[in-house]
Amino acid sequence: MPRDDVPPRREEERRALADLLHDGPQQMMTAMRLVADGARHALDEGDVERARLGIVRLEQLAADGADELRRICDGLDPARAGERVAVLGPAAQDEVVLEDGTALRRPGGTPHYAARALASAGASPVAIETGTLISRLRHTAGGTEQEIATIPEPLTPDAARDLLPRLEGCAWVLLGAQTAGDFPAETVRLLADHGLAVCLDGQGLARGSEPGPVRPRPIDPGLLDGVTALKLNEQEARAAGRPAVPELLITRADRGCLLVVDGEEHEIAGNGRRFADPTGAGDSFAALYCLGRTRGLDPPAAAAAAQDGVQRLYDG
Amino acid sequence: MASSGCTTGDGAGAPVARPPCQRVGLPSNVAESIRILIAEDNALLRGVLRDALAEAGMTVVAEASDGAEAVTLAEQSTPDVVVMDMRMPNVDGIEATEQIAHASWAMPVVVLSAYDEPQMIEAALAAGAASCLKKGVGLDELIEAIRAAERGPG
Numbered sequence: 448m449p450r451d452d453v454p455p456r457r458e459e460e461r462r463a464l465a466d467l468l469h470d471g472p473q474q475m476m477t478a479m480r481l482v483a484d485g486a487r488h489a490l491d492e493g494d495v496e497r498a499r500l501g502i503v504r505l506e507q508l509a510a511d512g513a514d515e516l517r518r519i520c521d522g523l524d525p526a527r528a529g530e531r532v533a534v535l536g537p538a539a540q541d542e543v544v545l546e547d548g549t550a551l552r553r554p555g556g557t558p559h560y561a562a563r564a565l566a567s568a569g570a571s572p573v574a575i576e577t578g579t580l581i582s583r584l585r586h587t588a589g590g591t592e593q594e595i596a597t598i599p600e601p602l603t604p605d606a607a608r609d610l611l612p613r614l615e616g617c618a619w620v621l622l623g624a625q626t627a628g629d630f631p632a633e634t635v636r637l638l639a640d641h642g643l644a645v646c647l648d649g650q651g652l653a654r655g656s657e658p659g660p661v662r663p664r665p666i667d668p669g670l671l672d673g674v675t676a677l678k679l680n681e682q683e684a685r686a687a688g689r690p691a692v693p694e695l696l697i698t699r700a701d702r703g704c705l706l707v708v709d710g711e712e713h714e715i716a717g718n719g720r721r722f723a724d725p726t727g728a729g730d731s732f733a734a735l736y737c738l739g740r741t742r743g744l745d746p747p748a749a750a751a752a753a754q755d756g757v758q759r760l761y762d763g
Numbered sequence: 764m765a766s767s768g769c770t771t772g773d774g775a776g777a778p779v780a781r782p783p784c785q786r787v788g789l790p791s792n793v794a795e796s797i798r799i800l801i802a803e804d805n806a807l808l809r810g811v812l813r814d815a816l817a818e819a820g821m822t823v824v825a826e827a828s829d830g831a832e833a834v835t836l837a838e839q840s841t842p843d844v845v846v847m848d849m850r851m852p853n854v855d856g857i858e859a860t861e862q863i864a865h866a867s868w869a870m871p872v873v874v875l876s877a878y879d880e881p882q883m884i885e886a887a888l889a890a891g892a893a894s895c896l897k898k899g900v901g902l903d904e905l906i907e908a909i910r911a912a913e914r915g916p917g
């Protein structure tokens with residue numbers, strides 16, 4: 448089939464698969480070739496110990512590669528072909544300053560990070576950028592400070608209705624709000640009425656909707672009508688309290704997360720290893736939570752799977 | 764051209780102090796003075812390249828995890844040769860190669876490509892790459908390409 452004739456959905460899946468194969472097995476095989484050559488050089492030189500170390504590294508690379516391929520095969524299993532998770536939200540142009548002062552400029556936003564996380568878990572992301580936001584993030588030991596330079600356009604109910612055909616086959620939709628105005632209450636209600644379980648990343652709701660430094664604030668309960676799951680980080684949760692939603696997730700980075708389901712608390716442990724750069728970790732967590740729920744996991748199991756997946760992505 | 768150690772970034776770009784690069788077990792006349800910048804977004808492969816080139820007697824003076832970082836570090840660390848992945852976030856390897864090859868402080872770039880299409884290889888060479896190797900290349904071929912790039916076209 449000529450490339451121009453490939454349906455958009457299949458094109459998305461092909462691109463996701465190409466990315467998976469490029470980022471995983473191809474890099475692994477390239478590394479194995481270099482390590483094998485190094486071990487051969489060592490043997491040629493009579494350096495048995497260095498050759499042995501090379502073989503040990505090859506064994507580890509082969510085992511890791513087999514695991515990676517198994518994950519990809521799981522994701523291609525026709526029985527799981529329906530695992531599409533929708534992600535809507537503004538794209539972000541992030542100017543990031545890390546704890547050590549390193550400055551980076553990178554594309555961001557929930558669709559960007561969530562799609563990567565979903566693809567790595569073998570799912571088919573349906574990531575749609577609904578606008579653009581420019582922000583500056585500074586990660587410090589005490590948390591992340593953010594300043595918003597431009598506000599994205601809201602996703603109106605009419606615009607959301609136009610997107611519905613592209614969300615076909617999705618049970619969950621993640622709304623990656625960057626500001627409080629990104630997803631009007633009517634839009635959230637429309638998506639929920641269409642049968643989608645809505646997971647809302649509350650970072651935007653806790654920020655307000657004007658440019659300038661982000662100051663977390665209480666969330667307007669009117670924006671949560673129709674929301675099944677709400678994700679907040681600790682800073683946002685301190686400002687927002689415990690909004691009344693069926694599934695509330697409060698992420699704590701490497702320390703795990705707190706899940707509140709119908710008032711009952713569940714502690715999900717983390718591995719305690721700090722992320723060098725946590726940008727996008729919350730988006731990835733929310734996306735993987737939606738995937739877990741799509742796969743039929745109950746909320747605690749989905750949260751645990753999301754925590755595990757984020758740590759695998761962000762431990763480097 | 765001596766270097767006291769390697770400066771590197773992890774997968775997310777945060778610099779991590781590493782011990783000085785060691786030469787291991789190769790003849791002293793093997794490319795000992797070639798200083799390398801590795802630009803590769805995959806942390807695993809970056810680490811393997813670092814070790815393989817160090818064992819081959821080269822000095823890895825800096826590592827970058829995207830194209831923009833590669834251009835910055837190339838100017839700052841002035842390596843003899845840049846080993847550049849073609850596909851990287853932010854600024855990709857082709858664009859980074861073009862910026863490095865046409866800068867006033869230009870240095871040779873050896874591009875590693877996961878792509879097999881001739882047009883991608885041509886794009887790398889048109890951007891100013893000294894050579895373009897397919898990923899999966901053997902260590903000997905990579906080392907020879909780096910040496911050839913360091914020697915220059917003459």
